[in-house]
Amino acid sequence: MKKPEDRIVQQPHSPQSGFTMVEMVIVVIIIVVIAAIALVQLQPTVQQFRANAAMDQVKGALRQARELAISQRRTIVVQFVPATNRIQLFQVLEPGNVRAAAPFLTLPIQSTVQFMTVAGEVDTPDAYGIPAPPAGIMFGGVVNGPPAGMQFQSDGTFDNAAGTPINGTVFLAVPNIKTTERAVTILGATGRIHAFKSGGAAGVTTWFQ
Numbered sequence: 001m002k003k004p005e006d007r008i009v010q011q012p013h014s015p016q017s018g019f020t021m022v023e024m025v026i027v028v029i030i031i032v033v034i035a036a037i038a039l040v041q042l043q044p045t046v047q048q049f050r051a052n053a054a055m056d057q058v059k060g061a062l063r064q065a066r067e068l069a070i071s072q073r074r075t076i077v078v079q080f081v082p083a084t085n086r087i088q089l090f091q092v093l094e095p096g097n098v099r100a101a102a103p104f105l106t107l108p109i110q111s112t113v114q115f116m117t118v119a120g121e122v123d124t125p126d127a128y129g130i131p132a133p134p135a136g137i138m139f140g141g142v143v144n145g146p147p148a149g150m151q152f153q154s155d156g157t158f159d160n161a162a163g164t165p166i167n168g169t170v171f172l173a174v175p176n177i178k179t180t181e182r183a184v185t186i187l188g189a190t191g192r193i194h195a196f197k198s199g200g201a202a203g204v205t206t207w208f209q
Contacts, residue, residue: 047112051180052197054113054172058184059195061087061107066191069152077151078158080137080170082115082144084108092151099149109172117171118178121205124196126185128167139168139186156191165189181205 062078068089069076075092077099088103109115115136123130131143139145140160145168148161159165165188174180181198199206 047174047177047180050110050113051172051174051182054110055182055184055195055197057107057109058087058170058172059193061089061105062184062186062193064105065089066152066156066158066193069154070156073154075151075153077149079103079149080115080145082135082137085114112174113172113180113182114175115170116173116175118173118175118181120178121171121173121181121198122207124169124183124185124194124207125209126167126169126187126194128169128185128187130169130171136171136173137168138171140164140166140188152191158186158188158191178205183207 065076065078068074074094075097077090077092079088079090080086081088085108087105087107087109089105090103091100092098093100114134116134117131117136118133121130121133129138129141131138135143137144139150146160146166150158150160150166150168152158157165158168167188168186170184172180172182172184179198183196183198185194185196186192187194194209196207196209199208
C-alpha cells in the first residue's frame with residue numbers, strides 16, 4: 001500500500017509566460033520614439049562637430065600649402081571652389097612659372113558645411129573683410145578672391161598672381177544654424193593662419209579664437 005507521501009500530485013496547467021505580439025509591438029514603438037527624441041536632441045551637437053571638422057580641414061589644407069611652398073621652395077596655388085565646397089592646391093611648375101593643369105590635392109569639406117556667411121554675421125577680429133551673405137570667401141577685398149589666383153610663396157607669404165600680399169578669410173557654416181559659423185584667416189605678409197569659432201549669441205556673431 002502506497003504511503004500518502006508517495007502519491008504524485010498533479011499541478012494545474014499554467015499558461016506559458018512571455019510577451020504577447022501586442023506587447024512586443026508596444027515595446028518596439030517606445031524604443032523607436034526614444035531613439036527619435038535622442039536623435040533630435042543630439043542633432044545640434046552633431047552639426048557643431050561637423051563645423052569644427054570643416055574649420056580644421058580648411059586650416060590644415062592652408063597650413064599644408066604654406067609648409068610645402070617653404071620646404072620645396074616653390075609657389076603653391078590655393079583655389080576655393082564654392083560651387084562644390086572644395087579646396088584645391090596646385091604646384092607652379094618650372095621652367096615657365098606655370099600652374100600645373102591638375103591639382104595635387106582636392107579636399108571636399110565636411111558634409112552639410114558650406115563656404116558661406118549668414119545674416120547678422122560680422123567680420124572676425126582680424127578684420128580682413130566679410131562678403132555679403134551667402135558668399136563665404138573674401139581675399140584682398142574681392143569676393144571669392146582675385147580672379148588671377150592666390151598663392152603661397154617660398155618665403156611663406158600669401159599673395160595674388162601679381163605678387164602683392166593679400167589678407168583674407170574663409171567663412172563656413174551649416175545653413176540655417178547660426179552657432180555653426182566658423183572662420184579661417186590668412187595674413188598675407190607672413191602667411192599666418194588663424195581659426196575662429198562663433199558664439200552666435202542673440203543673433204549676432206561673437207568670435208572666439
